[in-house]
Amino acid sequence: MSAKKRLVMKFGGKCLANENLIIKIANYLKQCLTKQPGLELVVVVSAMGDFTDKTLEQIQKLAPRLYHTDEKSLINREIDYATQSGEGISAAFLAIALNGIGVKARSLNAFQLRIQTTGDYQSAQIKDIDLNRLEKEFACYQVLVVTGFQGIHKADDAFVTLGRGGSDTTAVALAARLKCKCEFYKASAGITAFEPKYSDSAKVLSFITYADAKDLSQYGYEFLQPRCLDIAQRFSVPLEFKASPGLGNDPWAPGTVIGESLEQIEDTSYNFSALASKEDLALITLTQVKNLPGWSEKIFEVFKIVNLLDFQQIMTGPTAIINLIMTDKAYHKIHSNENDLITQIKDLDHAIEICERKGLICLTFIDSRMADDPGIGYLIAQALCLVGTNIEGQYSSGNKIHTFIAGAAGKAILSLANMFNLIQLP
Amino acid sequence: MSAKKRLVMKFGGKCLANENLIIKIANYLKQCLTKQPGLELVVVVSAMGDFTDKTLEQIQKLAPRLYHTDEKSLINREIDYATQSGEGISAAFLAIALNGIGVKARSLNAFQLRIQTTGDYQSAQIKDIDLNRLEKEFACYQVLVVTGFQGIHKADDAFVTLGRGGSDTTAVALAARLKCKCEFYKASAGITAFEPKYSDSAKVLSFITYADAKDLSQYGYEFLQPRCLDIAQRFSVPLEFKASPGLGNDPWAPGTVIGESLEQIEDTSYNFSALASKEDLALITLTQVKNLPGWSEKIFEVFKIVNLLDFQQIMTGPTAIINLIMTDKAYHKIHSNENDLITQIKDLDHAIEICERKGLICLTFIDSRMADDPGIGYLIAQALCLVGTNIEGQYSSGNKIHTFIAGAAGKAILSLANMFNLIQLP
Numbered sequence: 055m056s057a058k059k060r061l062v063m064k065f066g067g068k069c070l071a072n073e074n075l076i077i078k079i080a081n082y083l084k085q086c087l088t089k090q091p092g093l094e095l096v097v098v099v100s101a102m103g104d105f106t107d108k109t110l111e112q113i114q115k116l117a118p119r120l121y122h123t124d125e126k127s128l129i130n131r132e133i134d135y136a137t138q139s140g141e142g143i144s145a146a147f148l149a150i151a152l153n154g155i156g157v158k159a160r161s162l163n164a165f166q167l168r169i170q171t172t173g174d175y176q177s178a179q180i181k182d183i184d185l186n187r188l189e190k191e192f193a194c195y196q197v198l199v200v201t202g203f204q205g206i207h208k209a210d211d212a213f214v215t216l217g218r219g220g221s222d223t224t225a226v227a228l229a230a231r232l233k234c235k236c237e238f239y240k241a242s243a244g245i246t247a248f249e250p251k252y253s254d255s256a257k258v259l260s261f262i263t264y265a266d267a268k269d270l271s272q273y274g275y276e277f278l279q280p281r282c283l284d285i286a287q288r289f290s291v292p293l294e295f296k297a298s299p300g301l302g303n304d305p306w307a308p309g310t311v312i313g314e315s316l317e318q319i320e321d322t323s324y325n326f327s328a329l330a331s332k333e334d335l336a337l338i339t340l341t342q343v344k345n346l347p348g349w350s351e352k353i354f355e356v357f358k359i360v361n362l363l364d365f366q367q368i369m370t371g372p373t374a375i376i377n378l379i380m381t382d383k384a385y386h387k388i389h390s391n392e393n394d395l396i397t398q399i400k401d402l403d404h405a406i407e408i409c410e411r412k413g414l415i416c417l418t419f420i421d422s423r424m425a426d427d428p429g430i431g432y433l434i435a436q437a438l439c440l441v442g443t444n445i446e447g448q449y450s451s452g453n454k455i456h457t458f459i460a461g462a463a464g465k466a467i468l469s470l471a472n473m474f475n476l477i478q479l480p
Numbered sequence: 481m482s483a484k485k486r487l488v489m490k491f492g493g494k495c496l497a498n499e500n501l502i503i504k505i506a507n508y509l510k511q512c513l514t515k516q517p518g519l520e521l522v523v524v525v526s527a528m529g530d531f532t533d534k535t536l537e538q539i540q541k542l543a544p545r546l547y548h549t550d551e552k553s554l555i556n557r558e559i560d561y562a563t564q565s566g567e568g569i570s571a572a573f574l575a576i577a578l579n580g581i582g583v584k585a586r587s588l589n590a591f592q593l594r595i596q597t598t599g600d601y602q603s604a605q606i607k608d609i610d611l612n613r614l615e616k617e618f619a620c621y622q623v624l625v626v627t628g629f630q631g632i633h634k635a636d637d638a639f640v641t642l643g644r645g646g647s648d649t650t651a652v653a654l655a656a657r658l659k660c661k662c663e664f665y666k667a668s669a670g671i672t673a674f675e676p677k678y679s680d681s682a683k684v685l686s687f688i689t690y691a692d693a694k695d696l697s698q699y700g701y702e703f704l705q706p707r708c709l710d711i712a713q714r715f716s717v718p719l720e721f722k723a724s725p726g727l728g729n730d731p732w733a734p735g736t737v738i739g740e741s742l743e744q745i746e747d748t749s750y751n752f753s754a755l756a757s758k759e760d761l762a763l764i765t766l767t768q769v770k771n772l773p774g775w776s777e778k779i780f781e782v783f784k785i786v787n788l789l790d791f792q793q794i795m796t797g798p799t800a801i802i803n804l805i806m807t808d809k810a811y812h813k814i815h816s817n818e819n820d821l822i823t824q825i826k827d828l829d830h831a832i833e834i835c836e837r838k839g840l841i842c843l844t845f846i847d848s849r850m851a852d853d854p855g856i857g858y859l860i861a862q863a864l865c866l867v868g869t870n871i872e873g874q875y876s877s878g879n880k881i882h883t884f885i886a887g888a889a890g891k892a893i894l895s896l897a898n899m900f901n902l903i904q905l906p
Contacts (some may be wrong), residue, residue, distance in 0.1 A: 073541040109569070115499040116573055117580025129576045132587055137571035139565040143535070146562035147542055150555045154543025161558055165591060166637045211592045 101140025171205030275333030554830025597631030700758030
């Protein structure tokens with residue numbers, strides 16, 4: 055008798071957008087069970103298509119004044135109760151489609167699985183999941199379809215939601231508890247070396263580490279929330295991103311595995327290169343800043359009301375240059391009328407020169423060879439020059455080079471993708 | 481300090497069909513609370529518009545083969561989990577709209593209210609409701625919005641539904657437990673003396689007894705399921721049917737009260753007249769049946785596989801006439817090829833003559849004066865003759881006269897309505 059194998063699969067809203075796609079997923083799951091007898095599947099689902107967005111739009115119409123103020127907290131509980139319904143409908147529908155083709159399946163929601171969370175509506179965190187129910191149901195069912203996104207706040211017996219991307223968290227948390235792999239099904243064939251919106255032919259990565267995945271996510275290419283990557287890393291849950299049935303790519307092709315270390319894959323070398331991009335950024339550069347003890351403190355004192363993404367402070371003899379990187383939103387806060395921080399800096403010392411740019415894009419190139427290859431910065435500059443893109447700012451840290459450009463990112467990304475072989479070979 | 485007054489209100493799917501109607505209901509509830517300080521409201525809601533029907537259509541697409549066979553039982557649990565979502569969304573939405581205009585409101589579902597039911601998916605019966613939660617919530621909220629239709633089957637922690645019209649049952653059951661009145665809000669201004677689809681000017685009844693309401697319902701004018709009327713009668717819950725805000729009628733006008741006895745209303749006399757109609761009926765009349773002991777038994781033995789709605793057996797000397805009333809569906813079962821009951825009757829005695837008619841309409845006129853006024857049957861015949869409608873069969877029982885006609889019911893009903901003053905005076 056072969057040991058039972060457990061697997062968590064997660065299907066997103068686009069994969070479940072209509073009844074036909076749900077039936078395609080059901081058929082795929084049936085084939086998975088046929089290929090691996092004894093396999094026990096936990097399938098975590100999001101709400102169908104744009105259910106969640108639509109519901110939030112309706113809620114804004116019902117209480118427009120509340121929704122856009124702090125008083126929104128009055129209705130947070132009801133918002134969560136309404137929005138979590140979508141995952142319930144998806145779970146019931148997939149269980150129905152599975153039974154319709156002879157696969158024993160049952161839906162389970164957060165109440166039935168005792169998914170205990172904090173009471174933070176719209177951003178609850180999972181405290182614990184009781185696996186007893188899952189174990190019991192596996193005696194009768196091959197597929198347990200679990201509602202993502204939902205949690206239970208015990209004090210009130212109320213449904214809470216885990217926030218945007220919360221269904222992913224449900225899936226990783228279940229895989230962590232079941233000590234098994236978690237597969238994410240999306241429209242794309244896996245995680246590509248740069249965002250597929252820039253080119254259909256972006257290379258599908260076979261493996262990346264949790265750390266590199268978090269870097270990509272942090273610098274703007276967010277295929278999975280950092281909280282999910284944290285859980286996966288802490289509990290050593292191998293993740294795989296694969297193509298969902300019915301959306302154009304082959305669900306049977308290998309996808310992208312995210313794991314702890316090279317030991318988890320067959321490849322003997324880990325040559326990871328990928329590109330992330332983040333839009334709507336601003337740079338404020340101060341020059342002629344006094345290079346004296348206490349002056350840094352004065353400058354950062356002024357800016358402490360805004361979140362800085364990164365900064366550089368470069369001493370050039372008697373003066374220093376300070377480069378501040380922030381979102382456009384933070385930039386506008388700096389210039390808010392009642393509190394113009396630039397004027398305050400000028401008041402500190404009129405000698406300081408200030409250069410401000412907004413609406414920039416930061417391209418982050420991540421490459422595992424960075425430490426050994428000093429020529430990568432040159433290649434980036436070359437790739438951008440080839441398409442006439444000016445560099446508005448650039449810095450590196452560890453295995454990453456961040457390059458700021460103005461205008462559209464597309465041609466710059468494609469030129470970098472060609473330079474670093476991030477394009478899928480035919 | 482005035483004693484707290486409790487009231488259960490029920491809003492149907494049409495009343496909640498969109499965000500604007502929900503906001504109108506919220507405003508109406510706010511005005512009710514202003515007019516009656518200290519009032520505590522339990523508002524029971526159905527799913528918005530055609531949510532339930534649409535969801536059932538989707539489910540049929542997901543598992544078409546199962547859905548139309550006995551195997552449907554495999555997915556009953558999932559059907560209930562998907563369909564009950566609609567009431568949850570409505571409840572959250574109404575609570576949001578109420579909070580949006582400053583009314584403290586909270587949604588409560590079957591889990592939170594411990595609405596324990598039997599485990600019969602799609603037709604569960606309420607066993608008990610724990611009022612502790614309601615009492616606790618009334619300390620903080622003026623309006624508790626309760627999801628209708630839902631129950632909890634404890635063995636599985638699963639949502640079950642109470643079947644068609646189940647939200648009405650939730651409302652009456654809560655009113656029974658809270659020992660208070662239950663108001664039903666609909667598009668019409670109350671219960672009319674005949675179905676409003678036949679005329680806009682049908683008279684709104686001010687009061688009817690549970691018994692008359694059940695008669696109307698039984699004979700085809702079903703404004704409330706008999707199970708709800710049973711609960712209301714058993715626990716002496718006064719019911720009132722009123723116009724829902726935003727649908728054309730005035731919610732502040734008095735509606736129709738359904739109660740136990742005349743003592744519950746101000747009117748000193750109860751002159752109740754109303755008309756119900758039921759379509760798709762068949763009559764089978766047997767003549768020349770032997771009027772001998774044992775022959776009735778033989779005849780009914782043959783027909784016992786079909787449900788008869790009513791029958792008459794009239795002895796005319798040596799022979800008898802038997803009139804059988806059934807639905808068209810039962811009529812077709814009688815003629816099903818493998819088991820033609822008419823042939824079996826002929827085989828009993830070839831002397832029996834059989835007259836069959838299908839596609840008939842039964843008009844049931846209910847009048848509290850029936851016992852004292854022998855001329856009512858004559859007036860019915862006169863009203864039908866006036867519009868050239870032939871009587872295909874007729875019988876009376878207690879305060880009811882049932883008249884079978886062929887063709888469309890409209891003109892016959894309007895003629896009867898005029899004859900018996902069932903039309904609203906301007």
